[in-house]
Amino acid sequence: MSEIIGESVEHRGGAIRNAGYVISRYARILTSDIVRFVYSPECIVCEERLEQDKVYFCQRCRDNAQDISFPLCIRCRNQITVPRMGCACNDGAAVSVLWTCGMFDGFYRAVIHAIKYHGLLPLSKTAAEILASRIRETQRLPAVDLLVPIPLHWSRHLQRGFNQSELIAEHLGALLDTEVSNKVLRRVKRTKDQTRLSAKEREANMRGAFAPTGRRELADRRILLVDDVTTTGSTLNEAAAALRQAGCRNVFAAVVAVASIN
Numbered sequence: 001m002s003e004i005i006g007e008s009v010e011h012r013g014g015a016i017r018n019a020g021y022v023i024s025r026y027a028r029i030l031t032s033d034i035v036r037f038v039y040s041p042e043c044i045v046c047e048e049r050l051e052q053d054k055v056y057f058c059q060r061c062r063d064n065a066q067d068i069s070f071p072l073c074i075r076c077r078n079q080i081t082v083p084r085m086g087c088a089c090n091d092g093a094a095v096s097v098l099w100t101c102g103m104f105d106g107f108y109r110a111v112i113h114a115i116k117y118h119g120l121l122p123l124s125k126t127a128a129e130i131l132a133s134r135i136r137e138t139q140r141l142p143a144v145d146l147l148v149p150i151p152l153h154w155s156r157h158l159q160r161g162f163n164q165s166e167l168i169a170e171h172l173g174a175l176l177d178t179e180v181s182n183k184v185l186r187r188v189k190r191t192k193d194q195t196r197l198s199a200k201e202r203e204a205n206m207r208g209a210f211a212p213t214g215r216r217e218l219a220d221r222r223i224l225l226v227d228d229v230t231t232t233g234s235t236l237n238e239a240a241a242a243l244r245q246a247g248c249r250n251v252f253a254a255v256v257a258v259a260s261i262n
């Protein structure tokens, strides 16, 4: 049902979404900075007072982050040594290799929550910088020619005012000198919040959530999907399947953090 409603008002939603996006994006940047100016800034992780403005976390919390310095399999989470080959556990999957900053805990959870729920948008650049250095350190990302952020459904985009994955992808694209497009993939289904869903339920929830929009632009492309966090990989898989249907040659993924699968 929500899928049908989402489709039918997609066009009208576009204009409202763009206007809402611009206004609330800048309103959020402004308010978050005003709040930080009036109240002295605190570390987003330990809440200790920070000496400098424009700094969002303390060095101790940054040093305690649970970093992951190698590409890993989306499904079994084992280290991948030859990304082009994928992982044997996930043979034939639409996407199987993932680059990430670290575990969705402590530092990286605080960074993602600060962007998503508190509008501290400059942190999307910090996240992209760490992700870019992680990709460069491992030197094992096969050639990609397009970065695609995981899109939000237009109604959720309107509600939040921005898409954090899009912001991260924009910065990452600049750092890796690679084209970014938020036009080739569309979220056509307003999916349920996945927090309390099992792996099977997440898979069903995401089924049919994405549709490719630029078949000509996607043919034979090598894509790096970008998202803030992944748990079971169901969102990345579904998005990658839609891109592959449109003729993409390879799909890899990069996320700021991976959450443990319970």
Ligand SMILES: [Zn+2]
Pocket: 043, 044, 045, 046, 047, 048, 057, 058, 059, 060, 061, 062
């Ligand atoms: Zn701290």
Ligand SMILES: [Zn+2]
Pocket: 073, 074, 075, 076, 077, 078, 087, 088, 089, 090
């Ligand atoms: Zn695996």
